[in-house]
Amino acid sequence: MRYNKKSMKIRLDYNNMMSSVIGKDGIKEDDFKTPSFCRDLKKAFKSVEEGKGKGMMGWADLPYNQDEIVEDILETAKSIRKNFEYFVVLGIGGSALGPIATFQALCHLHYNDLPRRIRKGPKFYVEDNVDPERMEALLDIIDIEKTMFNVVTKSGSTSETMTQYLIINNILKQKLGDKAKDHIIATTSKSAGNLIKIAEKEGYKTFYIPDGVGGRFSELCPVGLLPAAVVDIDIKGLLLGAKFMLEECKSDNLKKNPALMSAVLQHLSMKNGKNIGVMMPYADGLKFIADWYAQLWAESLGKNVTLSGKSCHVGQTPVKALGVTDQHSQVQLYAEGPFDKVITFIGVDEYRTTVEIPKGCEEYPNVNFLCGHTMNELIQAERMATEYAVTKAGKLNYTIMLPTLNAFTLGQLLMYFMLQTAYAGALLNIDTFNQPGVEEGKNATYALLGRPGYDEKRMELANAPQKQNKYIIC
């Protein structure tokens, strides 16, 4: 598909972050000009610019280096669409959140409920937990002999994903014997871990996750592209959008680089005590973008040590909201509560359909004013009204506008947030791309389940202070 770059460019409106609008909590024009700010900004910009494509910034190359892979994915997806009734992603965290967000954004909002002749592809599920009730529920509703499973783990040893794989593979082998292998596609590291070894031994079709692409930055590699292609999303459009955003964010001039500006707005706000970042898209299609972003932002910036080795405890806690729905849940708090957050609204200029609100309620004036409008007008009015209300209450907010929601604008948005995160991490002078804080929990799990080599941790757990009954109410 072709997209008009000029009319399809996403916009950043940060008026309501500025003190001239929002009052004392806002950012002053002069804040962008202090020598220390300019020095830090320059350094952060440079480190991201020079880091692109290197180390763990392989994600910045994905829009440029996947031509062959994309062809392979499209061919594979075509065959899956024809031959399978169900497609199930087995993955967690970065292997699940991107596929879920992209599916929600670009497929029919009740895709699985559509008849096959309209879907023209398999039903789509992402299993991102190890709750036994959920696994049983999935097995109740799929026909495993008509299902393609996509096992996704870069390390090849993610406990949750490998658990799911072991269960599914066992059933497939019982039912299909040697043909089990035709029901599994592995997406994993080319060089490391167990899954690649298992895949080679069993003969699975395999896609690779590049070394320099971490889980939360992986939506634009085969982790995200294969599931997207299976549900007929224009993956070339996604990559084009991402490439366009990379090119729009090449300037070290803050006012010409929207991802850099967003990072700066958040950074200055964090320094000013705003430890909460709300993301509130006004579109059901964008609902799970907030979930995907929550991982990206939380896991990248939540760190306890700087690159210089200094102790710190930084990171803004992402909060997911949905407009207008959560106006009826969270906006009371946002308006009247503490001055502790930055709200990112995401709006859409043109929804992909128009629904009219019919007339016929003349007797009831406080309903009748809706009649003759469209739902489109209502949701836009509510977005603007909520922006107005929180601004009036002095709460920092800014808005990202999408001309419409399609593969090209979604690709832009994904890259926008990845760049913003990289810039923000550089401004905080932390390692944006690691996640050492999850090791403790993993190791404790291994110890509890008796994994060889974890005797010391098992001992540590056994020697931990016992729970005191006086602090349990039962």
Next chain:
Amino acid sequence: MRYNKKSMKIRLDYNNMMSSVIGKDGIKEDDFKTPSFCRDLKKAFKSVEEGKGKGMMGWADLPYNQDEIVEDILETAKSIRKNFEYFVVLGIGGSALGPIATFQALCHLHYNDLPRRIRKGPKFYVEDNVDPERMEALLDIIDIEKTMFNVVTKSGSTSETMTQYLIINNILKQKLGDKAKDHIIATTSKSAGNLIKIAEKEGYKTFYIPDGVGGRFSELCPVGLLPAAVVDIDIKGLLLGAKFMLEECKSDNLKKNPALMSAVLQHLSMKNGKNIGVMMPYADGLKFIADWYAQLWAESLGKNVTLSGKSCHVGQTPVKALGVTDQHSQVQLYAEGPFDKVITFIGVDEYRTTVEIPKGCEEYPNVNFLCGHTMNELIQAERMATEYAVTKAGKLNYTIMLPTLNAFTLGQLLMYFMLQTAYAGALLNIDTFNQPGVEEGKNATYALLGRPGYDEKRMELANAPQKQNKYIIC
């Protein structure tokens, strides 16, 4: 159904909130004993105890005063289950979050995907937004002539719900003429608003929302009970559980009243700067309890004025997480990030099924240790390991344990959180039950859509500072 109260009682374990375990951020045993604390606690307990059933605390009576209503609901639900293929709730906020949470908790996790002969009732949808794309998507997949709509709004003038109603009613009338009325049930105030007038005129079956029951406290009145009964949830069990919890929380002795203790733990933590409250259930069934709780907690406690009329900006921001899924998204931040949050884990002793992890991976020791365990053991180990890891990192947390997930334990949990919220609001000395902060946005919406009587607000909006182009990047 019968439930064993003793074995089905939920438990609160707050060891990891105490300084003896968690270190400097924790609560000291002595904090419970200071004269000012004891005075405030007594006052808060008394105001809730004496308020029950009065004013906006009608929800505390719901387990006692609905015998006839329950019979009517059960009869109505029976007929809907027999005669309709789809059941759609039209509602937002408190009219949607409870029904969604209860459905997710007590129905099959892929309920709508089950064949009708297993479901034995209609497919279930809750429309809680006014995105035109979502409305169109719903209309694509339901057969409106086989659908029962439950329009739920206490005020009878919620713009989003009435918009949905207008659209649906118009289609129903076009297709079914006078029989349209047999496809709509109204749940609304008996005395106030438009919906009751419309319902009487059109002849809709109607259920009433008691005056003293606000949206976010309404799950145990017909708002929640009718949808629950339609999907065959044991609503009597829900009410029994809620009643049991009310009775378990009658003591002014903190250590014998779990809801009061939770409120106190959160209150002391808020005073100590913990402005974020994470809720992390380890069960897919409880996923949307975190959403329901987010409204309850945010809208009740997010206030800018005390009952004495003093200016304040209080309220803890609720964050929704899901175990184990969000270990791979948020726990890095929780472990290494700022000391700004309290984490509430919710665990389940016995899941409703057991799934074994098969053997056959002996060659790969760092996968093989999983084999022979169950998913149940894995999810429990991960919950305990995460609790251990965040505790080791000095982050405040406590755990609510459900013996299993059923109507009786869910009823307990809902009442637990409502009581906790009431106590916490009383401790903050605010009006827990109002939501004045949403008026500004509503009024601005009315003005933007040209509702009569909003000329002044329209003028105010027109005179608001214009957006400056220099703060827009496009």
